Amino acid sequence: MAKSSNQLEKQIRKRLKKRTRKSKTPILLMSHMVLGHPSLEENAQVIDAMVKGGVDIMELQIPFTEPYADGPVIAAANQKALDGGLRVDQALEFLANTTRKHAIPFLVMTYCNIMLARGIKRFVDEVADRGGVGLIIPDLPLEEAQEAIEACNRRGLAWVQLMTPTCPDQRLAELGQAASGFCYVVARKGVTGKQTSFGDELDTLLARCRKATTSPLAVGFGVRSAEDVAFLAGRADIAVVGTASIQIHEQHGVAAVGKFFAGLRDLEG
Amino acid sequence: MKKGYFGPFGGSFIPEVLRETFRQLTLAYEEARADPAFWQAYLRMMENYSGRPTPLTFAENLSREFDGRRVYIKREDLNQTGAHKANNVMGQGLLVKRMGKKRVIAETGAGQHGMATATMAARLGLECVVYMGAEDVARQRPNVFWMEQLGTTVVPVTAGSQTLKDAINEAMRDWVASMDDTHYVLGTACGGHPFPEMVAWFQSIIGLEAKGQIMAQEGRLPDKVFACVGGGSNAMGIFSGFLEHPEVELIGVEAGGEGLQGDRHAARIASGRSAVGVTQGMKTYFLQDDDGQMKSTHSVAAGLDYVGVSPILADLHQQGRVRFEAALDTEVVAALKRLMKSEGLIAALESSHAVAQALKELPDMADDACIIINLSGRGDKDIFTVADALDDQAWRDFIMEKAAQYKVRQSG
Numbered sequence: 193m194a195k196s197s198n199q200l201e202k203q204i205r206k207r208l209k210k211r212t213r214k215s216k217t218p219i220l221l222m223s224h225m226v227l228g229h230p231s232l233e234e235n236a237q238v239i240d241a242m243v244k245g246g247v248d249i250m251e252l253q254i255p256f257t258e259p260y261a262d263g264p265v266i267a268a269a270n271q272k273a274l275d276g277g278l279r280v281d282q283a284l285e286f287l288a289n290t291t292r293k294h295a296i297p298f299l300v301m302t303y304c305n306i307m308l309a310r311g312i313k314r315f316v317d318e319v320a321d322r323g324g325v326g327l328i329i330p331d332l333p334l335e336e337a338q339e340a341i342e343a344c345n346r347r348g349l350a351w352v353q354l355m356t357p358t359c360p361d362q363r364l365a366e367l368g369q370a371a372s373g374f375c376y377v378v379a380r381k382g383v384t385g386k387q388t389s390f391g392d393e394l395d396t397l398l399a400r401c402r403k404a405t406t407s408p409l410a411v412g413f414g415v416r417s418a419e420d421v422a423f424l425a426g427r428a429d430i431a432v433v434g435t436a437s438i439q440i441h442e443q444h445g446v447a448a449v450g451k452f453f454a455g456l457r458d459l460e461g
Numbered sequence: 462m463k464k465g466y467f468g469p470f471g472g473s474f475i476p477e478v479l480r481e482t483f484r485q486l487t488l489a490y491e492e493a494r495a496d497p498a499f500w501q502a503y504l505r506m507m508e509n510y511s512g513r514p515t516p517l518t519f520a521e522n523l524s525r526e527f528d529g530r531r532v533y534i535k536r537e538d539l540n541q542t543g544a545h546k547a548n549n550v551m552g553q554g555l556l557v558k559r560m561g562k563k564r565v566i567a568e569t570g571a572g573q574h575g576m577a578t579a580t581m582a583a584r585l586g587l588e589c590v591v592y593m594g595a596e597d598v599a600r601q602r603p604n605v606f607w608m609e610q611l612g613t614t615v616v617p618v619t620a621g622s623q624t625l626k627d628a629i630n631e632a633m634r635d636w637v638a639s640m641d642d643t644h645y646v647l648g649t650a651c652g653g654h655p656f657p658e659m660v661a662w663f664q665s666i667i668g669l670e671a672k673g674q675i676m677a678q679e680g681r682l683p684d685k686v687f688a689c690v691g692g693g694s695n696a697m698g699i700f701s702g703f704l705e706h707p708e709v710e711l712i713g714v715e716a717g718g719e720g721l722q723g724d725r726h727a728a729r730i731a732s733g734r735s736a737v738g739v740t741q742g743m744k745t746y747f748l749q750d751d752d753g754q755m756k757s758t759h760s761v762a763a764g765l766d767y768v769g770v771s772p773i774l775a776d777l778h779q780q781g782r783v784r785f786e787a788a789l790d791t792e793v794v795a796a797l798k799r800l801m802k803s804e805g806l807i808a809a810l811e812s813s814h815a816v817a818q819a820l821k822e823l824p825d826m827a828d829d830a831c832i833i834i835n836l837s838g839r840g841d842k843d844i845f846t847v848a849d850a851l852d853d854q855a856w857r858d859f860i861m862e863k864a865a866q867y868k869v870r871q872s873g
Contacts, residue, residue, distance in 0.1 A: 257621065257755040258740045260630035261476045261637070267620050267630070280752045304474065305738045309753025331474050331740070335463075356478040358640070363480070381478060382638030 200297055200325045200350040200373035204408045207248055208429055217457040219425040220248035222410055224301070224434035226269040227252055228278030232286050237446045242437075243294050245453030249430065251328055252290070254283045254302035261303075261330040263385035265435045280306060284318050291323025299352065299373075301328040307340065316343035326350030326373045334370055341370060352376050352410075355401050357393075368405025374430060377401050379413045385435030388414025390423040398427050421456045431456070465654025468779055469737070470772035472744050473653035482640040487655045489560050494662065499559075503552055507666065510584065511541040511551065515667075517674035517833070522803045527823045531679065531831040534806065535671045535699060537838060544809065544838030545667060545695040546577035550646060552663030554581040557644045564588040564643040568632045570597055570625035570691075571763035571846070572604025573809075573838060574648030579613040581646075589613040592631040594623040597763065603845060622757045625767050629741055649692025650771040653742030657773050661697040668702020671833060679831055685710045685822065688835040689814035690785070691727070691764050693771030695837035700783065710784065713774060714818040716760030717787030724748075727758035729770045730778050731787035737775075745772040761790040761850050762810035764838075788817035794850050796820055797840065809838035810850060 204220065212218035223242050227235055242250065255270040255278060262270065291298055300319050307315040307329060319327065326349050332340060334353065344351045350373020355364055357380060368375060377398065379388045388394070394411075401409055411424050412432030424431045433456065440452050465471050475483055493499040507513040516539070520532040537545040557565060565587050569575030575591040582589030591608055595617040598605055605615050621627035629647075636645045650660040675683055686703055688696035690713040703709040718726030721734070727748070729735040735746040738753060747769045748756045760766040777783040788796070793810060796817035800806050808816060812835070819834050826832070840847050848856040 256740075256753070258626065258630055260633040260741070263634065264620065271621055274754060303740065305740050305747075305749070305753040305755075307753075308739055309736070309749065309751065330476050333473065333475060333477065333480065336472060336474060354477045358478050358481045360481065367477070378478060381640070383634045386638070 198350050198372040199348055201407060203297055204249070204374060204429060208408070211248070215457055217422060217425045219421060219428065219457070220430045221246060221421070221453060221456060222249040222251060222412075222430050222432045223247045223437055223453065224251045224253060224432065225438070226255055226266060226273050227283045227286060228255060228273030228276055229269040230272065231276065232278075232282065234446065235286065236290070238441060238449050239290060239294065241446050241450030242453055243296060245450040246457065247296065247453050249297050249299070251299045251301040252283070252287060254280055254300060254306055256303040256306055259303060261383065263383035263435060265385045265438055269438055280310065284322055287319065287324055288322035297325040298323065299326040299328055299350065300324050304329050304332040312339050313343050316340065316347055316349060320347035320349055324349065326352055328352045328376060330354060334367060344372070350374070354378055355404070357381060357397050361400060361404065364400055364404035368401070368407065371405060371407050374408040374410050375401060375405050376432070377409050377411045377428065379411050379415070382413070384413055386414055388420075390420050395427065418456050418458050465658070467657070467773045467776035470743070470745050470775040471654060471657060472739075473742065474739050474744065475653045475742050476637060478637050479640065482636070483653060483655075485560070486644075489556055490655045490659045493556055493559060499555065503555055503663070504666075506551055506555065507548065511547045512539055513666065514670040514674070515539045517671055517678060519678065520804050526803065529828065530823055530826055532819070532823070533675060533679070533683065533831070533833045534804070535667060535833055535835045537667060537695060538806070538808065538812070538836050539839075542573070542577045542580055543842050544573045544577065545664060545698060546574045546648060546838070548666055548698065549648065549660050549663045549694060550574070550577040550581045553644070553646045553659075554585045554587070557587065558585060560644065562642055562644045564590070564639065565646050566590045566592065566632050566635050566639070566643055567646045567648060568625065568628035569593050569648065570628065570766060571843070572597070572601040572608070573764060575608050575613070575615070576604050578646050579608040579611040582613060583611045590635065591615050592618050592628040592635070594625065594628050595619045596623040597625070597628070600763070600846070603842070624757075625763070626741070626755065649694040650697045650773055651692045651741065651743055651745075651769060657743065657771055660694050661701065661771075661773055664694050664698025665701040667695065667698035667835065668700060671699055672702035675831075675833060681831065682706055682709050683831045683833045684826065685712060685830075685832045686835070687712045687714060687815040687819045687832065689714045689765060689811050689837060690770065690774060691716070691767050691811065692769075693774040695835055697771060697773055699833070699835040700777070704782065711777075711782065712818060713783050713785045714814040715785060715787045716758070716762060716765035716814065717789040717792070718759040718761070719790060721787060724756055725759040726787065727760045727766050727768070728787040729768070730775070730785040741769065743769070743772050745769050745775045761793055762814065763846070764809070764811040765814065786818050788814040792817040792821075797847070798851070806836065807840045808836050809840045809843060810847065812837045813840070
């Protein structure tokens with residue numbers, strides 16, 4: 193599976209260069225949201241706020257009934273979105289509207305059954321036609337992903353691989369080779385949203401991942417504060433904030449989300 | 462064929478973080494399977510701890526009621542904790558010891574698998590956490606009571622539909638963080654490789670025994686073998702003894718619930734209304750909507766109330782080796798009553814599905830026909846559920862009286 197020279201990767205590098213010139217926290221911010229939670233209308237408002245708050249990339253999660261790689265907060269958001277009646281058609285239409293409105297790259301994250309139910313090729317085509325730039329599918333391992341990767345390559349979509357602390361070096365190399373766009377480094381064992389300690393262990397993991405791939409590295413799982421982002425700046429290319437922003441949205445509303453992201457790169461070194 | 466596949470079904474669709482854990486587990490399982498001493502130790506333990514071999518009981522009265530057709534019942538209800546679940550759990554327990562892990566986790570629907578795991582953990586000195594849908598915790602207090610008495614921590618799961626599939630998701634969430642010292646004792650022949658194959662292997666003890674017993678007692682193989690199918694582990698267990706004999710017809714009985722027309726059932730295959738999909742580690746038939754979202758299922762028997770089915774059985778269905786049928790809740794309750802009256806056997810609601818289907822087919826079989834029904838579990842320990850299913854007024858009165866006594870004691 194040859195790696196395609198990916199548009200997203202170029203975009204990331206360009207944006208990171210600009211960010212490095214302008215800010216003392218040289219890292220991009222990627223945010224996450226569950227579509228339909230609490231509603232697509234409110235998702236649109238939150239995206240506006242996030243973009244204003246300086247978010248560089250976003251992953252939009254199409255909810256699934258069995259989100260077992262996600263922690264309790266995101267899992268509950270999946271459930272609430274589905275209870276609200278969200279359909280995949282609506283999620284894809286929302287993607288089209290969003291990519292028309294905002295210039296930043298949007299990826300689609302979902303579980304593999306959502307893709308399979310539509311057919312892999314059709315799903316990839318629909319995401320590409322609606323302006324999506326890549327896919328993150330946490331329960332489709334590399335060995336099973338060939339068809340999806342080929343479909344993504346054909347349409348120039350990034351196929352984002354997850355790299356984890358439990359991967360031996362050789363596995364990281366396989367993943368790094370197959371990935372395009374960027375690699376998503378899972379900062380620790382466990383599900384999304386739990387406490388992560390940002391220290392030597394993560395440093396070692398990031399060094400192993402760097403060796404395994406030439407793609408940019410995003411780090412997620414437990415990133416929730418300006419301190420966390422400051423730690424990652426210079427070590428990784430993208431900090432991914434998921435659960436924390438859902439919690440802020442749920443507790444303090446849309447405006448607070450924008451402020452939260454604006455403040456994440458405030459700790460100047 | 463790729464490893465862990467059964468025809469187009471199975472595989473290992475697991476998050477990257479668990480890949481290494483699955484690799485180690487597969488290795489440990491393959492080593493154990495290649496080591497005759499492991500199976501011998503397993504047999505000794507099951508003999509000593511779980512009363513195996515379980516009898517193959519000749520159902521004299523039922524046989525007479527069906528004009529001399531020979532009805533045999535494989536008595537998995539006589540296992541430790543009253544169901545075939547013990548076979549799988551004790552086998553995985555021995556594997557846990559071999560791998561040197563100190564903690565086990567499990568999912569449970571009605572509580573049978575959780576109970577079996579709790580006894581195994583107590584016996585083998587392991588820490589144990591069982592995930593159980595909050596709705597099931599509320600419905601199955603007796604099992605929760607015993608698990609807690611056995612030293613297990615029972616965690617109610619409030620996510621999703623709060624039932625079995627959600628308990629599996631929550632156990633997975635535990636495992637992705639705890640895999641270094643923890644083994645996930647999956648309760649059925651589902652999930653990512655090696656679970657379907659491994660669980661089917663431990664359960665194959667049922668079929669091995671049954672085949673030897675029917676040859677000894679009847680001098681011939683049965684014409685049909687009936688087993689209920691939730692995830693599919695008891696069916697895989699008894700079927701495995703007869704798979705290589707094409708003349709033995711194998712019938713898997715799913716939960717027909719309130720009928721196959723709507724969504725109030727769990728008949729993945731017999732309804733013809735499921736689609737091949739992927740979740741919870743495996744590719745198999747799931748009851749899902751057009752978007753790929755999993756549906757909620759229904760059965761009077763919590764143990765059959767699951768949205769997917771073993772990939773091994775999905776393949777055997779596609780090959781035409783196993784025929785799938787569904788029994789309705791009402792037929793199941795009637796079968797439960799009839800087996801009690803005729804043979805004095807109290808079957809679990811799950812196992813009563815197999816009984817119900819056998820009762821339907823017996824009249825049309827040849828006069829000298831011979832069948833085996835796998836009685837996967839006993840029903841008396843599920844007295845609350847069964848009494849509700851039988852709608853027993855005297856039982857209701859008793860519970861209300863009991864509740865009133867507690868109330869008086871609490872306020873007094």
